[in-house]
Amino acid sequence: MLVDVRRVRGRNEAPVAPGAVLYWMQRDQRAEDNWALLYAQENARERQVPLFVVFNLVPTFGNTTLRHYDFMLRGLAETEGTLRKRGIPFFLTEGLPTDTLPAFVLEHQLGEVVTDFNPLRFTSAWRTKVGELLPVRLTEVDAHxxxxxxxxxxxxxxxxxxxxxxxxxxxxxxxxxxPKLRQQSGVSLLPPIDWERVLTNITTDRTVLPVTWLAxxxxxxxxxxxxxxxxxxxxxxxxxxxxxxxxxxxxxxxxxxxxxxxxxxxxxxxxxxxxxxxxxxxxxxxxxxxxxxxxxxxxNEHYDRVEGSHVWAQKTIAEQAGDKREFLYIKDNWEAAATHDPLWNAMQRQLGETGKLHGWCRMYWAKKIYEWSPDAQTAIDTALYLNDRYELDGSDPNGVVGVMWSIAGVHDRAWNPRPVFGKIRYMNFAGAKRKFDVKAYIERWSEPAATLFHDR
Ligand SMILES: Cc1cc2nc3c(=O)[nH]c(=O)nc-3n(C[C@H](O)[C@H](O)[C@H](O)COP(=O)(O)OP(=O)(O)OC[C@H]3O[C@@H](n4cnc5c(N)ncnc54)[C@H](O)[C@@H]3O)c2cc1C
Known part of the structure; x- marks a missing residue:
């Protein structure tokens, strides 16, 4: 076997039928170095049937915007081209996968479906439902x-x-x-997809612009x-x-x-x-x-809830729940980078403009959302909303854990108690100043920098 069987797990009990193998590409949107695609190809070659690839485009989901669709669809255009060179037909379906996938399998009389793995609940729920609806085997491969x-x-x-x-x-x-993806021969290819049209027609929120600094x-x-x-x-x-x-x-x-x-x-x-x-x-x-x-x-089924954190963290969050917050902001204030803190505002501007908040800043940014929100769950929801809407790498388990580490102590230990944070690790402006040139950062990301900066 080319692909270690420990990477593979069944998502339904249905049998393999005589037809072609379909790789339902979701999280791993590449042609090379993709264990799920390699596994699908291995099965197709063994049974001497064609291999197809499908990507199902969901027109809107979660807090994603044009910024994400632009990066994704342009990447998929390249993937389609690479698969074409390998003789592998690439299909694009649009809608909910729970509707499109079973219909696609029936229409093309496919023998089995292979997909990749993502632990986030909305895509996992799709795979569970599609597995129930399919008359043929659905297999999941951790290619990530x-x-x-x-x-x-x-x-x-x-x-x-x-x-x-x-x-x-x-x-x-x-x-x-x-291993290298192998050439497929004898299978008719489809006309190229008009990706610009797909991008123009997508009904997502178009107010957050694509990034220009990363191709x-x-x-x-x-x-x-x-x-x-x-x-x-x-x-x-x-x-x-x-x-x-x-x-x-x-x-x-x-x-x-x-x-x-x-x-x-x-x-x-x-x-x-x-x-x-x-x-x-x-x-x-x-x-x-x-x-x-x-x-x-x-x-952890409660991965984005306070209930998903360690027992010590839940206890300390409950104990500090009544603490008075020095400042309280609502979503509009956060989104407009309109807090009293020039450093936080600069961070939000870097995030909004570029789609990448620097890794260290992400921690300070999320911790301040906690400090100036009415409660921990509101802070988690706000941080994930802003993260997934503006970060180009948002809607990812890394984002969930980054937010939960900052606000609910996930994977962290208890620290000396203090107001609002309790035993959750605290970060402040003075600490940031010891770490880097805060003034230069604020000047870079704030307008007008001079009036926003107060030396503390
Ligand atoms: C509040 C908060 C929100 C975050 N949101 C996201 C997010 O939405 N998507 C995301 O991918 N990462 C997120 N991170 C983790 C981390 O900040 C980013 O992965 C990293 O800054 C991305 O930049 P890079 O690729 O240049 O990282 P590098 O420093 O070059 O790191 C290399 C790779 O390691 C991984 N990595 C780095 N730091 C972490 C980390 N703390 N946890 C898990 N993996 C890590 C990433 O895959 C990254 O690409 C978040 C962290 C925090 C504290």
Whole structure:
């Protein structure tokens, strides 16, 4: 077997029928380095039937906007082209997958469906329902995590320190080179899709504009990875936490839309001659932290609720619930970057304008939303709304865990109690000033900078 069977799990009990194999592409929107597609191709070749790929476009979901659809659809256009070169027909359906997928399978008399894995509840619910409706087998392959989510751990992990040894132990078995996608011949291809038309017609919220600083697609992702490996990896550990530097990899949107396999990034980083500390710091984020986020969302049904946090965190949140907040803001204030804090406002502007708030700032940003909201659940809802609406990499398990870590202590430990936060870790302006040049950051992202900055 090309694909480790531990990556694969059934999503229904239906049998495999004689027809073609369909890969229902969802989270992993790439042609190369994709275990789900490789698994579908392996099955098709074994049974000597054609392989098709379908992507089902849902016109609106959650808090996503044109910013996300633009990046995704342009990436899919490239994926369609790469599959075409491999002789694999790519279909685009539109609507709810629970309607379109079963109809597509019947129309084309398909023999089985393979899909990829995402622990977030709305896509997981689609797969459950589609599995029930399909007359043929539906199989799910974890093509996103290096160590498949259900193999890395059979339960929700308490923190990175409990998850890390489990993942590291399994890495030699899973962090391997990908086989190449094979050429398919003898199957008729479809006329090319008019992606510009699809983008024009999509009924999503068009008020948040596409990003211009990061090109979508698998080739751009590969270039971004190469530039990071040659120019910035060596200083990742020292520069990544400075919001005034470009010290991070900027790869998260490519991972989120599946345009680049995290496994490919890990293999490339391992192969670079860079200081050990820098490589280890990057692989810790890329592998342990990122895959821990999937673990949390997969095993915790309350993943975006206070009830999803540790018992100590729920207790401290309840104990501080009556504490007076010095400032209280509503959604419009947050969204307009109109708080009393010039640093928070600058962060919201960076996020709104670019679709990427620097990694360190995301923590401060979410913690202040907690400090100036009436209660923890309102803060979680506000932070996820803003995160998923404006971050290009939003609507991702990483975002859920980032918000839950900041507001509800998920994967963190208890700290010395203080008002409002209780034992949840606190961050403040003075701490930010010790970390980086806050004035320069505010000047960069605020208008007019001079009147907004007050030295504290
Ligand atoms: C409040 C909050 C919200 C966040 N929202 C998101 C989100 O919506 N989508 C998202 O992908 N990440 C989110 N993160 C995690 C992290 O901030 C981003 O992944 C990172 O800043 C993306 O930039 P990069 O790719 O340049 O990261 P790099 O520093 O280059 O890191 C490499 C990769 O490691 C992973 N990674 C890095 N930091 C984390 C982390 N803390 N947790 C999990 N994985 C991590 C990402 O996949 C990232 O691409 C959030 C964090 C917080 C505190």
């Amino acid at each position: 995590n290096i160590v498949p989510c259900w193999v890395a751990s059979p339960k929700e992990e308490f923190a990175a320190y409990t998850f890390r040894p489990k993942v590291h132990k399994l890495l030699p078995e899973f962090l391997t080179e990908f 979508p697609g698998a080739q751009a992702a590969q270039r971004c990875l190469e530039v990071f490996c040659t120019e910035r990896l060596a200083t990742y550990d020292s520069k990544r936490n400075n919001p005034n530097e470009t010290g991070q990899s900027n790869l998260s949107p490519y991972f989120h839309f599946g345009q680049l396999a995290p496994q490919r990034a890990a293999l490339s980083v391992q192969a670079v001659k860079a200081p050990r500390a820098a490589r280890d710091a990057y692989l810790e984020e890329l592998i342990v932290r990122r895959e821990l986020a999937d673990n949390y969302c997969f095993y």
